[in-house]
Amino acid sequence: MALNDAQVARFSRQLLVPGFGEAAQERLLASRVRVVGAGGVAAPALVALVQAGVGRLWLEEPEDVTPADVPGWLYSQSSVGTPRVEAAAAALGPRSRHATIGPYPVGGVPTATLVFAPSTAQALAAAEQARRAGLPHVVVEADGEGGAVVTVPPGAPCFACARSAAGAGRPPEPAVAALSALAAQELLLLVATPGTVREGRRIDLVRGVTTTRPTARLPGCSCGEGQPPASP
Amino acid sequence: MSLSAKTALVVGAGGLGGPALLTLAQGGVGRIVLVEDDAVDTSNLARQPLFDERDVGARKAGAAAARLRALFPGTAVEARDERLGPENALELARAADVLVDGSDNFATKFLASDVAVRARKPLVHGGVLRTTLQILTVAPAGLGGCLRCLFEAPPPEGAVPSCTQAGVLGTTAAFAGALMGAEALRLLAGERGAYEGRLFTFEGRAARGRLVLVRKRQGCPGCAGTVPLGGVGSAAAPREVATSRPGGPA
Amino acid sequence: MTTPAARADVRAYACPITFVKTRIALERLEPGEVLEVWLAAGEPARSVPASAAEEGHVVLGVEPLGPDAFRVYIRRAAPPAEESAPAARAAHPSPGGDEWP
Numbered sequence: 001m002a003l004n005d006a007q008v009a010r011f012s013r014q015l016l017v018p019g020f021g022e023a024a025q026e027r028l029l030a031s032r033v034r035v036v037g038a039g040g041v042a043a044p045a046l047v048a049l050v051q052a053g054v055g056r057l058w059l060e061e062p063e064d065v066t067p068a069d070v071p072g073w074l075y076s077q078s079s080v081g082t083p084r085v086e087a088a089a090a091a092l093g094p095r096s097r098h099a100t101i102g103p104y105p106v107g108g109v110p111t112a113t114l115v116f117a118p119s120t121a122q123a124l125a126a127a128e129q130a131r132r133a134g135l136p137h138v139v140v141e142a143d144g145e146g147g148a149v150v151t152v153p154p155g156a157p158c159f160a161c162a163r164s165a166a167g168a169g170r171p172p173e174p175a176v177a178a179l180s181a182l183a184a185q186e187l188l189l190l191v192a193t194p195g196t197v198r199e200g201r202r203i204d205l206v207r208g209v210t211t212t213r214p215t216a217r218l219p220g221c222s223c224g225e226g227q228p229p230a231s232p
Numbered sequence: 233m234s235l236s237a238k239t240a241l242v243v244g245a246g247g248l249g250g251p252a253l254l255t256l257a258q259g260g261v262g263r264i265v266l267v268e269d270d271a272v273d274t275s276n277l278a279r280q281p282l283f284d285e286r287d288v289g290a291r292k293a294g295a296a297a298a299r300l301r302a303l304f305p306g307t308a309v310e311a312r313d314e315r316l317g318p319e320n321a322l323e324l325a326r327a328a329d330v331l332v333d334g335s336d337n338f339a340t341k342f343l344a345s346d347v348a349v350r351a352r353k354p355l356v357h358g359g360v361l362r363t364t365l366q367i368l369t370v371a372p373a374g375l376g377g378c379l380r381c382l383f384e385a386p387p388p389e390g391a392v393p394s395c396t397q398a399g400v401l402g403t404t405a406a407f408a409g410a411l412m413g414a415e416a417l418r419l420l421a422g423e424r425g426a427y428e429g430r431l432f433t434f435e436g437r438a439a440r441g442r443l444v445l446v447r448k449r450q451g452c453p454g455c456a457g458t459v460p461l462g463g464v465g466s467a468a469a470p471r472e473v474a475t476s477r478p479g480g481p482a
Numbered sequence: 483m484t485t486p487a488a489r490a491d492v493r494a495y496a497c498p499i500t501f502v503k504t505r506i507a508l509e510r511l512e513p514g515e516v517l518e519v520w521l522a523a524g525e526p527a528r529s530v531p532a533s534a535a536e537e538g539h540v541v542l543g544v545e546p547l548g549p550d551a552f553r554v555y556i557r558r559a560a561p562p563a564e565e566s567a568p569a570a571r572a573a574h575p576s577p578g579g580d581e582w583p
Binding site: 006009010011012013014015016017018019020044047048051052053071072073074076077094095096097145151173174175177178180181182184185186188189193196197201203207208209210211212 | 251254255257258259260274275277278279280281284285286302303304305306362363367398399400401402403404406407409410411413414415417418426427432434436437438439440441443
């Protein structure tokens with residue numbers, strides 16, 4: 001389906017990036033991105049994804065907006081106590097007529113997954129689910145003002161292989177918005193220009209500076225065994 | 233150190249300025265002055281987090297301030313619907329504790345650097361192009377260089393403007409703007425900047441980040457404070473000084 | 483010269499939409515095919531061919547089209563790999579040398 005004039009006008013600046021053309025934008029518009037966790041740390045990424053043209057944003061988030069989520073990029077004070085999914089949809093909807101935002105539907109098959117889970121156990125579970133389904137996914141580990149982003153294209157070493165050995169990070173600070181934006185970018189590259197990121201990688205962000213390493217399989221990890229994951 | 237008594241001056245409220253403003257506000261800065269003279273265009277909505285569909289056609293300064301006030305009621309936001317220029321730059325810089333430059337043209341970027349040096353205030357400079365960002369902090373009395381230490385010469389005469397120079401990934405701008413906001417928060421808290429005297433570049437496809445030293449260049453007119461603000465020779469796209477160029481293409 | 487495989491009339495648009503649409507039209511062609519683009523005189527006629535050339539396409543010719551427009555023929559280059567670096571730009575090897583949006 002070709003881009004119409006409204007879409008061309010909206011996404012013109014992206015469409016001018018070499019290597020990011022009509023096909024890339026169409027992939028975004030056709031994508032269904034499952035986001036696990038929609039608290040304050042996820043907010044900048046949610047805004048970026050909607051604005052970049054992700055067609056369907058599926059939020060897996062059972063909690064309400066908490067006082068810790070405000071003030072922030074997305075939730076207003078008046079939304080505290082209301083379900084995060086509803087508040088997010090209300091705040092994100094006006095950002096783009098090309099996006100639909102809602103709860104992750106039972107049985108839904110996403111194109112890609114972005115994980116902002118509040119606990120390591122939940123992050124591991126969500127990442128493993130995406131991996132088994134052969135989906136590209138990105139997992140965010142916030143740590144104070146920075147943290148790490150683990151990018152897993154299909155077939156790459158899993159999140160369990162690449163995650164921080166140090167365990168859970170410190171509570172997130174406002175500067176973590178940068179990490180959130182970076183995670184959104186990694187996700188967008190996986191969806192829009194899948195040839196760009198063929199290998200798994202981990203990007204650490206500490207005091208405003210990034211360090212990127214390719215991820216490697218830990219010996220014995222089940223992500224290296226058996227059948228390759230089904231193609232997305 | 234509480235930031236509620238601090239003021240941040242942010243130039244531009246778009247792809248870079250928007251995320252910087254949000255990060256600063258969330259970080260608890262007491263007062264924010266934003267300078268922006270454009271109107272919201274549909275193409276802005278793909279990457280400028282302060283605006284939504286209802287803002288198209290509106291003046292950016294007012295729309296940005298309204299969004300910030302709604303999300304951060306505890307922050308004092310002053311919107312200046314004007315361009316940063318020689319007639320207002322010094323006054324604005326003196327009234328702030330930190331300057332954040334999210335502008336989209338070299339004339340303004342150079343002016344911001346010159347006035348930061350003149351007013352002896354720290355400046356977080358940033359730029360994005362396609363999938364690459366770069367950030368530099370110009371600190372008063374620091375060892376690092378200013379923008380003119382990094383860039384020296386004006387562009388070749390008669391260069392045809394290229395449409396592709398308008399290309400940028402929204403997430404690259406968001407990442408850059410948030411990093412700039414985070415740096416400004418550090419500076420306001422009295423910490424040494426992460427990008428003081430060090431140009432940070434990040435290319436998104438390869439996720440390659442680099443730090444390049446930017447020393448004070450001997451004889452730099454910017455550092456000497458001898459450039460007339462906004463005057464001839466202060467503008468336009470420069471060539472990067474050889475000693476400070478990061479290795480290889482961005 | 484090869485008969486154009488497609489024609490794009492972008493006279494009604496302003497920069498940079500003119501180039502975005504030209505780019506999209508080029509992307510839809512096979513390498514080696516020729517696109518005929520109708521451009522308004524002024525900025526579009528100047529910048530679109532230059533931008534196309536910068537991305538590796540070949541501008542085969544430019545003809546006037548009435549008093550206010552031009553017809554430009556562009557041969558589509560081989561598609562770059564998605565992960566290739568942006569097209570080299572002569573005097574601006576680093577982001578510092580470019581105009582930032």
